[in-house]
Amino acid sequence: MAEVELRGVSKYYKEVAAVSDVSLRIPDREFVALLGPSGCGKTTTLRMLAGFIRPDTGQILIDGKDVTDLPPERRPTAMVFQSYALWPHMTVGENISFGLKLRKVPAAQIAERARAMLDVVRLPGVEHRFPSQLSGGQQQRVALARALVLGPKILLLDEPLSNLDAKLRVRMRDEIRRIQQELQITTVYVTHDQEEALTMADRIAVMNRGVIQQLGDANDIYDRPATSFVADFIGQSNFFRGTLRRANGVTWAHIGDERVAVEPVDGAPDGAHVTVSTRPEVVEVVRAPEPGAFALDDPRLVNFGAYQRLAGRHPTLGPIEARVPKSFRLDARPVYVKLTRARAFAEPEAEMRD
Amino acid sequence: MASTTFAAPPRPRPRRLDRSRLAGLALVAPSLLYLTVFVFIPVVKAITTSFTVRDRDNAGNYSYRVGTDNYRAIFETETLRDNVIFTVLIAVISVAIVFALAYSIALALRFGKGPAVRFLSRIYVIPLFIPSVIASYAMITFLANHGFVDGLLQRVGFPDESFPRIVFDWKGIVITQVWLSLPFMTVLLSSVLLEISDTLVESARDVGASSWQIFRHIVLPLSAPGALIGITFMFLGVVGGFTVPYLLGPNAPQMLGVSMVYYMTNYFEPYVASTQAVVIFLLSLVAAIYYVRQQFKREVR
Numbered sequence A: 001m002a003e004v005e006l007r008g009v010s011k012y013y014k015e016v017a018a019v020s021d022v023s024l025r026i027p028d029r030e031f032v033a034l035l036g037p038s039g040c041g042k043t044t045t046l047r048m049l050a051g052f053i054r055p056d057t058g059q060i061l062i063d064g065k066d067v068t069d070l071p072p073e074r075r076p077t078a079m080v081f082q083s084y085a086l087w088p089h090m091t092v093g094e095n096i097s098f099g100l101k102l103r104k105v106p107a108a109q110i111a112e113r114a115r116a117m118l119d120v121v122r123l124p125g126v127e128h129r130f131p132s133q134l135s136g137g138q139q140q141r142v143a144l145a146r147a148l149v150l151g152p153k154i155l156l157l158d159e160p161l162s163n164l165d166a167k168l169r170v171r172m173r174d175e176i177r178r179i180q181q182e183l184q185i186t187t188v189y190v191t192h193d194q195e196e197a198l199t200m201a202d203r204i205a206v207m208n209r210g211v212i213q214q215l216g217d218a219n220d221i222y223d224r225p226a227t228s229f230v231a232d233f234i235g236q237s238n239f240f241r242g243t244l245r246r247a248n249g250v251t252w253a254h255i256g257d258e259r260v261a262v263e264p265v266d267g268a269p270d271g272a273h274v275t276v277s278t279r280p281e282v283v284e285v286v287r288a289p290e291p292g293a294f295a296l297d298d299p300r301l302v303n304f305g306a307y308q309r310l311a312g313r314h315p316t317l318g319p320i321e322a323r324v325p326k327s328f329r330l331d332a333r334p335v336y337v338k339l340t341r342a343r344a345f346a347e348p349e350a351e352m353r354d
Numbered sequence B: 001m002a003s004t005t006f007a008a009p010p011r012p013r014p015r016r017l018d019r020s021r022l023a024g025l026a027l028v029a030p031s032l033l034y035l036t037v038f039v040f041i042p043v044v045k046a047i048t049t050s051f052t053v054r055d056r057d058n059a060g061n062y063s064y065r066v067g068t069d070n071y072r073a074i075f076e077t078e079t080l081r082d083n084v085i086f087t088v089l090i091a092v093i094s095v096a097i098v099f100a101l102a103y104s105i106a107l108a109l110r111f112g113k114g115p116a117v118r119f120l121s122r123i124y125v126i127p128l129f130i131p132s133v134i135a136s137y138a139m140i141t142f143l144a145n146h147g148f149v150d151g152l153l154q155r156v157g158f159p160d161e162s163f164p165r166i167v168f169d170w171k172g173i174v175i176t177q178v179w180l181s182l183p184f185m186t187v188l189l190s191s192v193l194l195e196i197s198d199t200l201v202e203s204a205r206d207v208g209a210s211s212w213q214i215f216r217h218i219v220l221p222l223s224a225p226g227a228l229i230g231i232t233f234m235f236l237g238v239v240g241g242f243t244v245p246y247l248l249g250p251n252a253p254q255m256l257g258v259s260m261v262y263y264m265t266n267y268f269e270p271y272v273a274s275t276q277a278v279v280i281f282l283l284s285l286v287a288a289i290y291y292v293r294q295q296f297k298r299e300v301r
């Protein structure tokens, strides 16, 4: 049973807020990913959880106990570093055992637990090797074993896979998730790779400029992005600028002299400036004019192997992209697109995606 | 599927290789020449001289023969033997003090924070830019009996003659060597400690290590190879040093470098002088072998 909570946590460097008033509650056994672009405050948040950075405001609680003032060596957290951070002068066995030795665990038990942990990370029999004699993926497994052998309540990982090649990254992704499920350990995972976050985490906290913009599962943040930043950062989106108008129970975004139906927007009055987004994969392509379909000038096809992307321009709306099957062909007939499931975000200009 | 036929591997091109080998030789030739003229030949000459014994008959004529008498003299004559022991002791004491001080400063620079550390990081290199002759003279005026410090102490009430003998004594050599070598050792140890990345220290804290345990189990072992190299080089410098012991050392015992010069120029005993030179060389060799072994161990890792 281990639950973590951040309550209004901020960290400033000079005047700049690296993390700004972040609140987040992670229930027992949950796997949460902190996802966001470089410099958004992911590492700072994680290091505050680990105890390496003291927040300027707010509290950190583990199982309801305030640990804000505890140093890392006295917190029940374990961290896995991007660079593995294995001690090069110690063997794999010594690396894993170090924390146990400090805790004066009997030698026989230490060896047993180290071996068991190497089994968990599926790297048996390397106790006597030095870290430099292992591959990057193996080193990261050892780092994981070293963090887990102490039986921490919370596992913290800071971009643990970013030094590995693409294939291995996918494999280790599944491994980490498997181990997390096996040990049922509450986990916070920092990444800037949306695929990692979407595939591994129970819930994802999308961060930008020190603020959590949206917290939700993969479907929430992909299908129902809360801000234009999330719509832009996760997957791909078409964006338009317009004004909000409601008529006959339908919410419209007026863009120039065109209008696009959008999902209902709460808390924004008619006439509000909005950013409209829609995903290329929900843009419908038709070959004959119909109501609500926009003619696409200069249509081009880009092949992505598994599918194609149709890109073109509308004189008023601007560039539009749609995902189309590989069988799709361009010919003399004109191309029209229907913008379905569009979402409108009423945000102050400064907040808009950058 | 993968039934591609591979082309025969290209033949080696010996001419190219030969030329690059020749170029390599041309590149090392100057340093080889330098080593031969300034190191190898003098060493061989010193060794031959050290095994040359000069006998004088009753009529005052000299005769020469090969023998180990000079070595016996060095290790059996009390003054000469004391010089060897003195040299090693001074080197060991100076190195130990410098190492302890430099390591502490380097630790403070690496892990400390605040204005004091920033100030220290600016000033500690200053002695690096002061030539040893100047430093030695400064030490003499500063620490001599009736010198600057003595005068200051007497003014605040310490009796005359209570100031210990530092200049023209082993303490003078040690203090000046420490002053001169401290910055270099600190620079070296700082760079060694800088090589230990923060995450190695943080991961140790994360598994529960206290500051002392981090020092004992992470920082110290990781800095040991680099530190030993620094120790080796400083040992070499002190054992073969001349300026500082010549200007600040006692008349007896003398460090080998000083004694050697006296035997050469004042006592006209080039044979004893050469033998002392060979002893210095051997002491250095021990340090050098140690150094090479450390390097080798590092590469094996």
Ligand SMILES: Nc1ncnc2c1ncn2[C@@H]1O[C@H](COP(=O)(O)OP(=O)(O)OP(=O)(O)O)[C@@H](O)[C@H]1O
Pocket (backbone or CB within 6 Å): A013, A017, A018, A019, A036, A037, A038, A039, A040, A041, A042, A043, A044, A045, A192
């Ligand atoms: N020690 C520091 N001093 C000053 N500014 C800092 C410091 N550490 C972080 N910052 C700033 O705080 C902000 C957040 O940094 P953080 O390392 O948390 O970002 P991140 O999301 O982990 O980015 P990345 O994906 O590049 O690792 C950045 O703008 C960074 O420049």
Ligand SMILES: [Mg+2]
Pocket (backbone or CB within 6 Å): A042, A043, A044
């Ligand atoms: Mg980071």
